[in-house]
Amino acid sequence: MEKCLTGAGCIVTIVSDGDKAVNRIRREIFDTAVLVSTGKEMDLAETVFNLRDIRSSMEIVIVAGCSDASGNVVGEIATTVPNTIMVNLHGLEVMLEAFRGARARRKIEGSSFEP
Structure with missing residues (x-):
């Protein structure tokens, strides 16, 4: 997951659980939170709701496997x-x-060159 995100040019901060994610979001500004579902939907729900309370405009992406029972x-x-x-x-x-x-596209549009 980290390799996939950094390969796209994202700066990645990894935490081990929802509580650590919430504490990190309280201290720092992030554009997006990517959460990986582990099947513990109550932990995930609590994390999502807490993140939303802290940063209402931040995008949250939940990654769940196809076989995820939750x-x-x-x-x-x-x-x-x-x-x-x-x-x-x-x-x-x-x-x-x-x-x-x-x-x-932004790099191309934002670059300038002189003939």
């Missing part, structure tokens, strides 16, 4: 909480590819 609950969390989406690993890769493309 997928329905995770999907409900993602549709209920604003600026929150659920993707599988392939969906994350598609998002990151679009991000890479947007960054490349």
Whole structure:
């Protein structure tokens, strides 16, 4: 996951659980939080709601595996909480590819050259 994100040009901060994520978000500004579902939907829900309370405009991406038994609950969390989406690993890769493309276009549009 980290390699996938850094390869897209993202700066990654890794924490081991929801409490650490919440504490980190309280102290620092992040554009997006990427949460990996471990199947403990109550922990995930609590983390999402706490992050949303702290930073209401921050995008939250929940990565859930296709075989994740809690997928329905995770999907409900993602549709209920604003600026929150659920993707599988392939969906994350598609998002990151679009991000890479947007960054490349911005670099081209923002660069100047003299003839």
